[in-house]
Structure formats: structure tokens, C-alpha cells
Amino acid sequence: MSRWRSAIATFAVLSVFAFLYSLALAIPVHVGDVSALWSSRGHVWFGDVLGRMVEGFRFLWGSAVMVEGYPVAPASGWPTVVFVALLAGLVYASLRTGSEGAFAVAGRVLCASVLAGGLTNLFVVVQTVRGIRGGLESLPTVIWALPGDGIWLGLVVGVFGGYVAYAASAFAALAAIALRGDGGTGDSVRAAEAPKTALKTSAGRARAARIATWGALPTLVLALVGGFVWDYGPDADPYGAEISPRQAWVRLVWFAHASLSAPNDPYALGGSFETSVWLPRAVTSAVLVMLVWLAIYLVVARWPPEGGPGALGIVVQCWGLVAVLAATVGLLEGAFVQQPEFAGLAHYWALETAADGVRFAACFGWLTGVAVLLAHRLSRGAQTDVEAVEAAETVEAVEAEVG
DSSP, X not given: OOHHHHHHHHHHHHHHHHHHXXXXXXXXXXXXXXXXXXXXXXXXXXXXXXXXXXHTTXXXXXXXXXXXXXXXXXXXXXXXXXXXXXXHXXXXXHHTSSOOOHHHHHHHHHHHXXXXXXXXXXXXXXXXXXXXXXXXXXXXXXXXGOXXXXXXXXXXXXXXXXXXXXXXXXXXHHHHHHHHGXXXXXXXXXXXXXXXXXXXSHHHHHHHHHHHHHHHHHHHHHHHHHHHHSOOOTTOOTTSSOSOXXXXXXXXXXXXXXXXXXXXXXXXXGGOOOTTTXXXXXXXXXXXXXXXXXXXXXXXXXXXXXXXXXXHHHHHHHHHHHHHHHHHHHHHHHHXXXXXXXXXXXXXXXXXXXXXXXXXXXXXXXXXXXXXXXHHXXXXXXXXXXXXXXXXXXXXXXXXXXX
16 A cells, blocks of 8 residues: 555554543443343353453553453553554554555454554563562463453454444545546556466466465474473463463463374373363464465465565564464364363353464564565565566457457
8 A cells, every 4th residue: 555545544543543442431331241231141252252352441541441340450551552552553564565455454454453462462461570579480370360451452443443444445446446537447557457467377376375385384383392392291280370480471472382292191091191282272273374374375476476565564464464363263272172171161261262372473473474574575576487478478468458
């Protein structure tokens, strides 16, 4: 998108946040009442999700959102400042990358907003740990009490802001067509757009597949490394203080982990192992790697063979894409894989797992963006003979049709 259209769309997203923020400042909302209202009607999942969305506003400075009947005053206004700054910067950088299509713009706004929420959550975690006596050593005792500050607000802003950006982009496209008149269907425009159809050639698809493969490698490596750093031992209590600060940080941000061999549980007969953690997460990690590859392939396939988006835009777009995919995979894992500790509370566990996916992407997703950037730069401007021939044939075919 052009600079002014990106700036206008970013301003629209910030306006959506300002409107929602004003509601959080002016209207006292009880999170428990929101959840109970829908749970009493038999919609437990929807009630808990809606309550979590409302609870996402409580970390904002001056928010009137109440938890358990009383307002939760934020420790400082820095999380709000950080979220607004990240939201504006990431949305603008993401919009500068890619086409001006309405659906593409809405998707980039959603990815950037979720990423802003994940980065804000990491900031809140660090700020909370530093403010507690003991510093990093106290992380195991507070890790499971840390809220999802920023994550759910980023999702809410991404959904509503993406809709507003979608409407604005669609209106801008219709206005451009109306102002252009018959020139939009002229032969000169068709001839000018002919080289862009080279993206649909076999060589263009092969180039996109190569870049997607390089882009998915960081997630694969992180999942394999996670199998070594994650403590599968039976003595590691995931809901208490019996883990080290290092392992607490690993459990907080290392969502994708897949051990190549099954961990041994010495308390089980025959030396078998407990599959409730290792096996589902190994499958989830494999699915995440495949989805990252597919998403990057579809995104890169729309880029022109020469030129293309800027470096910062590529990194931000891929980073946000990993955040949305990790959150989706985490939500599905939590919904379909029941944990004994959360019997009867599958919806709660699903939302917690989705938040873990966003933290993972916020911490490591930039590696995917850097890998895609390097692969794109190495392949940019170096068309193979097949690409050049197919592009020339496409241009000749269009010119012949025009003539």
C-alpha cells in the first residue's frame, strides 16, 4: 500500500482502539457477570471467551473493568503506552507490505494487532517479575498467576480494526474505479498488468516454495530444540513452584516442542511415559510447522519476482502470521486434548494454550521473518531462464490479445 493509505488505515485502527479504551474507562464491567450471563444460557464456551476479551482491557491505565467485583488497578501506565506504540508501528509496517486488497489488508491488521498484544504481554511479564522481591527467582511462583494482559486486547483490536480497515480499503478501491472511469478496463492497463501474471507460472510457484521452506525452518528447529530444553520429568510440577526459573521461562514462551524419543516416566510400570503433554504437543508442533510453510507460500506467491515489499514489512508480516497461526493451533489443541488438571474446564485450558502460542510467536516469530527476508533477497532479481521465458510468453500473449 502507499504511504498515505497505510497511514489512514493505521489511524482507523488506532481510532478503534481509542473508542474501545473510552468504553473501558467510562463503563464499569464485571467480567464474572459477562461470563455467567452466557453460561446460564448454555453457551459456556462463548461466555468464557467473551469474558476473557473483556478482561483483556483491565491492564489499561484507568480501566473500569472489574474482576471478582472490584477494579484491578494497573501497576503503571507503561503497558498501555507500549501497546499503543507497538500497535501503531506494527500495523503501519505491515500495511506497507503487500497488496491493497480489502481481505489482505484486514488479515495484515489482525496479524499485527495480535503480535502487538503478544509483545505487550512479554513486557508485562518482565515488568511484573522485576517488581517482585526476588526478581527472576520468583518467576516459578508467579508464572501461573500472570494474566494474559495485551494478548486478548490485541485480538479484539485486530478483529474490529481489521473490519474497519477492510471497509476502508473496499471503499477506496470502489472510489478509485469510479474516478478512473473507462481507463480501468483499457488495453493499456491490461498490458501493464501482464508481467504480474508471471506469479502464476510454475517457476514462480517453485520460488515461493523455496522461500516458504526457508521460512518454516526456524519453527522446525525451535520445536526440536524445545524437545531438549523442556522438562518432561515427573518431578517438574507445572502448576507449582517446584521448577527452576529457567524452566519456568521455558514453559512460558516455548510453546512448540517435540522430542524425537518418548520421555521415560520412572513412576510408570514397565518404564512407559505419560503422553498427556509430550505426544499432543509434538503433533501440534508438526501441524504448526506445516501451517507456517503453507501460509508463507501463499503470501510469497503474490509478491512480484522483482522488487517486492521492504525488509521491515516482510519481517513484521511473517512475525504476525506466526502469532495468529500459533494462537489458532494452541486453541485447537486445548479444545480437543483434555488435561486431567482441567477436567470439565476445556474452554479455560484452550484459551490458556492459545495465549502460550502467542507468547511463543512474540518471542521467536521474528526468526521466521528474518529467514523469509534473507531467502527473498537472495532470490530477488535473479530470475531463472524458465521464469524469463514464461514471463515473455505471457506478455506476448496479452499483447496479441490486445492487438
